[in-house]
Amino acid sequence: MISNESDGKIIKKENRRDFLKYLLTTGLAGFALATIYPVISFLKPPKQREVKVSSVSAGLAKDFNTGDYKIIRFGKVPVIVIKDEEKDFRAFSATCTHLDCTVQYKKDEKIIWCACHNGKYDLHGRNISGPPPRPLDKFMVVLKDEEILVTKSS
Numbered sequence: 001m002i003s004n005e006s007d008g009k010i011i012k013k014e015n016r017r018d019f020l021k022y023l024l025t026t027g028l029a030g031f032a033l034a035t036i037y038p039v040i041s042f043l044k045p046p047k048q049r050e051v052k053v054s055s056v057s058a059g060l061a062k063d064f065n066t067g068d069y070k071i072i073r074f075g076k077v078p079v080i081v082i083k084d085e086e087k088d089f090r091a092f093s094a095t096c097t098h099l100d101c102t103v104q105y106k107k108d109e110k111i112i113w114c115a116c117h118n119g120k121y122d123l124h125g126r127n128i129s130g131p132p133p134r135p136l137d138k139f140m141v142v143l144k145d146e147e148i149l150v151t152k153s154s
C-alpha cells in the first residue's frame with residue numbers, strides 16, 4: 001500500500017505510541033522487580049552455613065543438681081542435657097519430633113515434655129504419649145575432668 005504524507009504521520013504516531021508503551025511496560029516491570037526483590041529478600045532468611053561440630057561443652061558437672069537440665073547448641077541443633085535421678089547425664093535433640101517445638105524436662109514426672117501439644121518422651125528419648133511420631137535423636141555424654149561433653153551419637 002502506498003502511503004501519502006498523512007499516512008506517514010499516522011505510522012510515525014503509531015511507532016511513537018508503541019515506543020511509549022514499551023517504555024512504560026519495561027519501566028513498570030523494572031519498578032515491580034525493584035520493589036518485590038527487596039521484600040522477598042527480607043522475608044527469606046539467609047542461608048546459614050552448617051557448622052561441623054564434633055563435641056560441645058555443656059558446662060561443669062558440679063553445676064548440675066539432680067533433675068536439672070540445660071539446653072545447649074550443638075551447631076544449629078538445640079540439645080537438652082539432663083542429669084537424671086541416678087545422677088547420669090543424658091542428652092537428646094531438644095526439637096520435638098511432632099512440629100519442632102523445643103522440649104523441656106519435667107523433674108517431677110521424670111519425662112521430657114513438649115508444651116506445644118503435650119507430647120511426652122521418656123528418659124531414653126522414646127515418644128510415650130501425645131502426637132510425637134518418633135523418638136528424640138540421642139546424643140552421647142562424656143565426662144572429661146568434670147566437664148560435660150556432648151557428642152553426636154553414632
Ligand code: FES
Pocket residue numbers: 096097098099100101114115116117118119130131132
Ligand atoms: S510440637 Fe511437640 S507435641 Fe506438637
